Amino acid sequence: MKFKHLLLGAGALLLAAQASAHNRWILPSHFSLSNDKGEWVMVDITASNETFNVDKPMGADRLKITGPDGKSIFLGSSYRGHRKSVVDIHLEKDGTYQLAMGGEPRYFTSYKRKGEDKEQWLRNANKANRKSRLPKGAHDVKTIEGSSSVLTYITLNSPSENFTATNKGLEFMPITHPSDIAQGEAAQFKFLFNGKAQSDVKVEIIREGVRYRNEQKALTLTTDSQGQIDFTLAQAGRYILMAEYEQDVSDYALADTVGGRVFLTFEAVLD
Amino acid sequence: MKKQLLLIAVLWLASSTQLFATELRLALKLPAQAGEYHNPYVAVWIEDTSGKSARTLVLWREGAKWLKDIRRWWRKVGRKDADFVDGITSATRAAGHYKLNFDALDDKGAPLANGNYILRIEVVRENGSRAMLKQPFTLNGKAQQYTLAATSETAKSIFTIKE
Numbered sequence: 001m002k003f004k005h006l007l008l009g010a011g012a013l014l015l016a017a018q019a020s021a022h023n024r025w026i027l028p029s030h031f032s033l034s035n036d037k038g039e040w041v042m043v044d045i046t047a048s049n050e051t052f053n054v055d056k057p058m059g060a061d062r063l064k065i066t067g068p069d070g071k072s073i074f075l076g077s078s079y080r081g082h083r084k085s086v087v088d089i090h091l092e093k094d095g096t097y098q099l100a101m102g103g104e105p106r107y108f109t110s111y112k113r114k115g116e117d118k119e120q121w122l123r124n125a126n127k128a129n130r131k132s133r134l135p136k137g138a139h140d141v142k143t144i145e146g147s148s149s150v151l152t153y154i155t156l157n158s159p160s161e162n163f164t165a166t167n168k169g170l171e172f173m174p175i176t177h178p179s180d181i182a183q184g185e186a187a188q189f190k191f192l193f194n195g196k197a198q199s200d201v202k203v204e205i206i207r208e209g210v211r212y213r214n215e216q217k218a219l220t221l222t223t224d225s226q227g228q229i230d231f232t233l234a235q236a237g238r239y240i241l242m243a244e245y246e247q248d249v250s251d252y253a254l255a256d257t258v259g260g261r262v263f264l265t266f267e268a269v270l271d
Numbered sequence: 272m273k274k275q276l277l278l279i280a281v282l283w284l285a286s287s288t289q290l291f292a293t294e295l296r297l298a299l300k301l302p303a304q305a306g307e308y309h310n311p312y313v314a315v316w317i318e319d320t321s322g323k324s325a326r327t328l329v330l331w332r333e334g335a336k337w338l339k340d341i342r343r344w345w346r347k348v349g350r351k352d353a354d355f356v357d358g359i360t361s362a363t364r365a366a367g368h369y370k371l372n373f374d375a376l377d378d379k380g381a382p383l384a385n386g387n388y389i390l391r392i393e394v395v396r397e398n399g400s401r402a403m404l405k406q407p408f409t410l411n412g413k414a415q416q417y418t419l420a421a422t423s424e425t426a427k428s429i430f431t432i433k434e
Contacts (some may be wrong), residue, residue, distance in 0.1 A: 030339075032339055032345075032346070032350075033339055034335050034336060034337070034338035034339040034345060034349070034350065035335050035336045036335045036353070037335075039336075094353075155350075157350050157353065158350050158351055158352075158353075159350070179346075180346065182343075182346065185322075269342050269343075269346060270342050270343070270401065270403070271343060271403065
């Protein structure tokens with residue numbers, strides 16, 4: 001896909017503003033394991049704006065696990081509670097496993113009713129089919145195509161580097177291996193949009209335990225011309241990284257704006 | 272006969288190099304602790320100044336499942352080579368005073384080149400604390416001695432470089 005890039009409008013990014021958009025995350029019991037007999041990990045999946053306290057369950061059946069050899073791993077037992085979904089996963093082979101949800105494009109159309117100033121939202125309405133669903137006299141109509149990926153990486157024994165891109169939407173690409181992030185050590189990540197290194201991706205990194213401190217203390221970063229962020233985390237702990245990018249396009253049949261979000265969970269280990 | 276003489280000469284040369292090689296001596300004190308006590312997991316290793324491990328001197332451990340708890344050693348050294356870990360392993364030890372001597376060799380058995388290094392001692396105790404000791408030193412042909420201050424998991428210990 002090739003889009004004509006227009007200037008991004010001022011104000012909040014649409015994807016985040018889209019009604020009921022919660023942060024989502026996958027939080028494994030362990031990010032790094034050692035064992036010569038395989039290991040079990042248990043994973044929480046939730047939509048929650050509080051890092052890391054669970055809020056709403058999310059379909060664990062949609063979790064995709066890719067093993068070190070690139071093959072899919074079957075889920076063990078899973079449970080959907082009122083606050084989170086839980087999955088058991090057995091890791092057998094040494095290496096790094098990717099746990100991922102989402103990534104498919106979704107369409108949201110925002111508009112205002114005639115004579116009103118309040119923003120309204122239509123789900124699953126794209127630029128081509130939105131007309132029949134919009135009320136008469138709707139104005140400020142705008143459709144966004146956005147994908148959200150929820151990711152984490154777990155390593156059993158030696159880390160492996162089986163990171164592949166689908167070249168669709170906003171994608172996370174490690175430079176520093178996600179299992180090699182430590183307090184006080186410089187780390188680098190990269191973001192791609194439709195397969196190309198993307199500058200101006202807005203990134204926030206937040207340490208766990210937000211409930212027990214007054215300030216969120218988010219580290220706010222923007223990708224450079226190589227699509228990269230450089231950062232050093234002073235404290236060990238579990239972190240959520242939220243990345244967001246969107247651009248207005250003029251020559252696309254399905255949307256006026258295209259973009260994506262990435263929610264990555266990782267740990268910074270003690271030095 | 273000639274061959275035998277040569278062999279003896281070679282052996283003598285080899286042993287004399289050993290005799291005069293730099294020696295690293297660590298007098299490590301693991302203090303007695305109150306409460307429920309599990310022997311600590313201990314790794315002692317030498318990194319170069321870029322954080323790359325040159326030599327693992329000590330690994331006192333239990334099953335593979337707990338190796339990850341020796342956080343830095345596991346990330347920097349252990350997880351990279353399972354066979355290597357099996358080769359250096361020994362069981363955990365109780366609180367006590369341990370005198371450990373090593374030739375100043377790297378993991379492959381070659382002498383450590385002159386230069387800057389960091390001695391690292393990581394001690395992790397289940398239901399206890401973790402200590403990460405860091406002692407920079409320079410191998411330069413001179414004898415040296417460092418006192419390693421007490422931590423939550425180690426009492427005052429001594430690191431000596433004997434030339």
